[in-house]
Amino acid sequence: DGIFNDKVKIRQADPSDAESRYGIFANDFIKDGELILEIPRSILLTTGLERQEVPLECDLVHILAEELTLGSKSRYAPYVNYLLATQSPRLIQTAWSDAGKELLLNILRDDSDEPLPPSEVTEWFDECEGFEDPMGIFATELVITRAWDNTMIPVYDMISHRNGYWFNTNCNDIEGDEPIR
Numbered sequence: 001d002g003i004f005n006d007k008v009k010i011r012q013a014d015p016s017d018a019e020s021r022y023g024i025f026a027n028d029f030i031k032d033g034e035l036i037l038e039i040p041r042s043i044l045l046t047t048g049l050e051r052q053e054v055p056l057e058c059d060l061v062h063i064l065a066e067e068l069t070l071g072s073k074s075r076y077a078p079y080v081n082y083l084l085a086t087q088s089p090r091l092i093q094t095a096w097s098d099a100g101k102e103l104l105l106n107i108l109r110d111d112s113d114e115p116l117p118p119s120e121v122t123e124w125f126d127e128c129e130g131f132e133d134p135m136g137i138f139a140t141e142l143v144i145t146r147a148w149d150n151t152m153i154p155v156y157d158m159i160s161h162r163n164g165y166w167f168n169t170n171c172n173d174i175e176g177d178e179p180i181r
Contacts, residue, residue, distance in 0.1 A: 002155075002179070003038035005030070010158065022086055024158045037155060038179045045076050045152035057143060057150040058128035064152065065139035079154040083142060 007028040014020035030036065045067065047059040067074040074080045128140075146157040 001040045001042070003035060004155075005034065005036045007034075008036055010155075022082075022158060024155070036159075039153055039156055040179050043076070043079070043154055045079065045154070047150045049150060057147065060147060060150050060152070061128055061136065061139045061143050064142060065133070065136045068135050068139055076154070079152070082154075087138075087142060 007026060007030050008024050009027050010022060010024055012018075012020040012022055013025075024036075045060075045064060047057065047063060049059060067076050067080050068084060070080070071077070071084065072081060143152070146152060148157075
């Protein structure tokens with residue numbers, strides 16, 4: 001039921017490197033306003049609740065952790081299996097080892113006692129009542145880096161874009177009833 005423009009392709013950033021990340025790449029000129037993809041709402045991984053004004057959508061983290069644990073048995077198996085196969089744990093610096101954090105701070109020449117941003121991984125334990133579970137931590141990192149508020153949007157989250165002056169994407173309201181475009 002979705003639409004995927006044949007002028008774009010899902011592939012690895014470096015096709016000659018098996019470890020290279022996946023993304024969506026243009027293989028032809030795309031006109032301004034041309035539809036690149038349309039994602040049916042039926043495949044969105046979401047809380048189904050109103051968006052919260054909080055730093056971390058705890059409900060989405062819990063739901064995603066459950067779906068990741070189910071793996072191929074998940075209702076979202078194609079997306080979940082993609083995340084498990086291609087996304088590395090320790091995506092953000094707050095989840096790095098102490099040695100990794102120290103190295104980054106040394107590179108940045110930061111001698112402060114302030115924790116590294118973002119702090120959401122620690123919020124998994126504090127505000128979300130999370131537990132020392134690798135899948136919960138991994139789900140937290142995925143929500144921080146890939147979610148659109150309280151929704152994970154398969155395929156759409158692979159599109160690299162810039163905001164501000166360089167804004168180069170256009171998306172309809174994800175809270176409406178229409179498919180994501």
